[in-house]
Amino acid sequence: MIEIDHLTKRYGAFTAVDDVSFTARPGVVTGFLGPNGAGKSTAMRVMCGLTPASSGEARILGARYRDLTNPASQVGTLLDASAQHVGRTGREALTLAAIAIGAPRSRVDEMLSLVGLTPDESRRRLRNYSLGMRQRLGIAGALLGDPQVLILDEPANGLDPQGIHWMRGLLRGFADQGRTVLLSSHLLHEVEQTADEIIMIGRGRIVAQGSTRELLAGQGTVVASLDGARLAEALRRDGHAVTGAAGGELTVDADAETVGRVALEAQVVLTALRPAQGAGLEQMFLELTAGDARGTNGQEAAA
Ligand SMILES: Nc1ncnc2c1ncn2[C@@H]1O[C@H](COP(=O)(O)OP(=O)(O)OP(=O)(O)O)[C@@H](O)[C@H]1O
Known part of the structure; x- marks a missing residue:
């Protein structure tokens, strides 16, 4: 211990x-x-x-x-x-x-x-x-x-x-x-x-x-579809945060079932649907790394 x-x-x-x-x-x-x-x-x-x-x-x-x-x-x-x-x-x-x-x-x-x-x-x-x-x-x-x-x-x-x-x-x-x-x-x-x-x-x-x-769990869902723009709009209308390019995969702060239902209502064909494993952790880590790599952490090491 x-x-x-x-x-x-x-x-x-x-x-x-x-x-x-x-x-x-x-x-x-x-x-x-x-x-x-x-x-x-x-x-x-x-x-x-x-x-x-x-x-x-x-x-x-x-x-x-x-x-x-x-x-x-x-x-x-x-x-x-x-x-x-x-x-x-x-x-x-x-x-x-x-x-x-x-x-x-x-x-x-x-x-x-x-x-x-x-x-x-x-x-x-x-x-x-x-x-x-x-x-x-x-x-x-x-x-x-x-x-x-x-x-x-x-x-x-x-x-x-x-x-x-x-x-x-x-x-x-x-x-x-x-x-x-x-x-x-x-x-x-x-x-x-x-x-x-x-x-x-x-x-x-x-x-x-x-x-x-x-x-690594509970970080939302990654979804790909034949009409990303329409799906993103439908998801936002339903109150979810959506990130990613409409032409590629979207990351949504909702579980797979919710994303699937919204897609069904919007009549958008899905081509991929999976948990966004570790996306939040990775994002946090990248932000930390980026801040430190550029020396923007506001602290200077004493010699
Ligand atoms: N003897 C020292 N005098 C002044 N600053 C120090 C001293 N030792 C470490 N530091 C500073 O403390 C900070 C933390 O350093 P540390 O080596 O613990 O980081 P780390 O997380 O192990 O990084 P790395 O992955 O690069 O080994 C750094 O900004 C470093 O410059």
Whole structure:
């Protein structure tokens, strides 16, 4: 369990994390989603005791990270996969980490094989590792102490589609054992596919949270027809908001049955009718991303 309680982190006048509260529960994969610079890494660094909170608190397994009795074996972290000494081999890096946390040496081989690094790859120096290999090694490091909680910052970065598929299975299995997984990503699709619960953050604040299913459901209906202009007009007359070009698909804030009935009355032939899954979430995320990409968030980072 990870409990984030009114967490705020300021750098000078700039607020990187602004009064954030949420819980990542055991048995659940929780996705921490937000565009670049949203505050995900900062919040995770506070959770892991790498930087102090300005106010509020993060508790893991009921205690602050620094008050945990054996944090390295209770919490597995992947915060910066490229922060390793590049002159070491993968096996050396993992062996040193095992010694530091008191994990048996046998665990090194087990974890290398679990993350799919071959004996040959494990003997290469990290400077010759691809980003995907570094991520795999980082995940091996996070799992080394057989922790109850995993905190992973952008674990899918650099992984190919097969690697991403593998990682999803790994995290699912970990959560199914009743353990807690919190992972961050700047990709909506990635979080949708991986997480049971989503915490969406933008400009340091939570903008949406809930189960992935809830957040993706109930976003209206997408409809295509042989006369979009007439259908759009009939739907608006019936009191529904309609977006999209008349010549293409329309998105309507009504369920499929209502759209079908309005089309029947207007005598318009439908060619497609389906739930607008995630359209609202995607729209919200695009707005966040667009605002941040253009630097229009009204806040400037302190140097
Ligand atoms: N040490 C620091 N001093 C000043 N500002 C900082 C510092 N660390 C982070 N920030 C700022 O805090 C904001 C949040 O950064 P953070 O790295 O947490 O975002 P993020 O959501 O993890 O983004 P990304 O997906 O790009 O990693 C950014 O505007 C960043 O510039």
